[in-house]
Amino acid sequence: MCTYSTEKVEVERSSAKGPAGWFPLRTATVYYDHPVHAPDDHTVNIDFLNPDQGPGARVAVELSLDTARELIAALQTTVDRAKDH
Amino acid sequence: MSYDAVLAETVGIRGHGDDLVEAYTARPMAPGPRGGVIVIHHMPGFDRATKEIVRRFAVTGYDAICVNLYSREAPGAEPDDAAATARAQGGVPDERFVGDARAAARWLRDLPTSNGRVGTIGYCSGGRQAFLTAVEVDVQAAVDCYGAFVVGRPPEGFPLQVAPLAHRVPEVAAPLLGLFGNEDAHPSPAQVDELEKLLQENGKSVEFHRYDGAGHAFFAVDRPAYRPEAAVDGWRHIEAFFATHLGA
Numbered sequence: 001m002c003t004y005s006t007e008k009v010e011v012e013r014s015s016a017k018g019p020a021g022w023f024p025l026r027t028a029t030v031y032y033d034h035p036v037h038a039p040d041d042h043t044v045n046i047d048f049l050n051p052d053q054g055p056g057a058r059v060a061v062e063l064s065l066d067t068a069r070e071l072i073a074a075l076q077t078t079v080d081r082a083k084d085h
Numbered sequence: 086m087s088y089d090a091v092l093a094e095t096v097g098i099r100g101h102g103d104d105l106v107e108a109y110t111a112r113p114m115a116p117g118p119r120g121g122v123i124v125i126h127h128m129p130g131f132d133r134a135t136k137e138i139v140r141r142f143a144v145t146g147y148d149a150i151c152v153n154l155y156s157r158e159a160p161g162a163e164p165d166d167a168a169a170t171a172r173a174q175g176g177v178p179d180e181r182f183v184g185d186a187r188a189a190a191r192w193l194r195d196l197p198t199s200n201g202r203v204g205t206i207g208y209c210s211g212g213r214q215a216f217l218t219a220v221e222v223d224v225q226a227a228v229d230c231y232g233a234f235v236v237g238r239p240p241e242g243f244p245l246q247v248a249p250l251a252h253r254v255p256e257v258a259a260p261l262l263g264l265f266g267n268e269d270a271h272p273s274p275a276q277v278d279e280l281e282k283l284l285q286e287n288g289k290s291v292e293f294h295r296y297d298g299a300g301h302a303f304f305a306v307d308r309p310a311y312r313p314e315a316a317v318d319g320w321r322h323i324e325a326f327f328a329t330h331l332g333a
Contacts, residue, residue, distance in 0.1 A: 055162035
């Protein structure tokens with residue numbers, strides 16, 4: 001995990017569902033580094049966290065670069081459409 | 086038939102700031118005296134693979150210990166959750182790491198089996214910390230496995246606390262073995278060359294090995310980065326290096 005590359009986002013008015021159910025989110029970290037589980041040397045990883053509720057209050061994803069690109073496009077499309085609602 | 090047994094267990098030790106921190110230790114169930122090894126876990130944390138490395142050193146004939154460097158941020162958490170928490174909080178401060186490493190060295194030397202000699206080995210972020218240990222802690226040998234940012238500076242805006250350590254090269258007080266993959270970007274082959282040159286220019290005892298076809302984390306048997314040929318040869322060098330410097 002030595003790219004060390006990390007972007008950190010403060011998260012407001014958002015929630016995630018972890019092993020213990022839904023919890024409010026406080027931060028998200030995004031980084032390109034070695035995954036724990038996904039079958040590639042490096043993946044785009046996102047940790048959705050609530051430090052107030054301990055390290056287990058975490059929803060983690062490890063995305064291939066192609067999947068991350070598709071997700072960015074899908075998020076962009078969805079956010080753009082939101083103004084029409 | 087020869088008797089082959091180790092004792093492996095979790096212990097608490099008093100680390101930096103007298104904090105009680107979790108550690109994993111493995112020791113041969115045979116009389117000493119023998120050397121000790123501080124294992125420094127990789128950035129993914131105090132995980133099963135790291136504990137296997139600790140046991141391997143015990144099987145090889147050393148008292149070994151690895152401090153959970155994320156004990157304070159995430160006590161009792163799953164290793165991946167603990168690593169994510171530590172990353173979100175900016176990583177492990179060097180000063181705190183050094184305090185924990187000194188405590189680990191003291192713990193090893195206090196064992197009745199100790200011969201007084203202690204070495205260290207670190208992987209990934211732990212490679213940089215092994216270098217720092219060779220500067221700050223009384224050790225007789227240090228092994229840096231692909232540690233980034235010993236030389237070279239992290240990009241601007243990096244939230245993690247990883248300052249370069251090249252200016253500390255004159256203070257390195259232990260022989261240093263370095264094992265690196267030529268496909269690695271952190272550290273890059275050019276950075277490995279730069280570090281080796283700096284160590285040589287400062288008259289330090291240095292032994293670097295580089296592996297073609299291997300990148301970062303080539304020792305990690307549970308990851309796609311694993312490269313058996315590099316890892317097997319790397320282990321051979323590690324065992325010879327510690328036998329030379331940590332023997333009675």
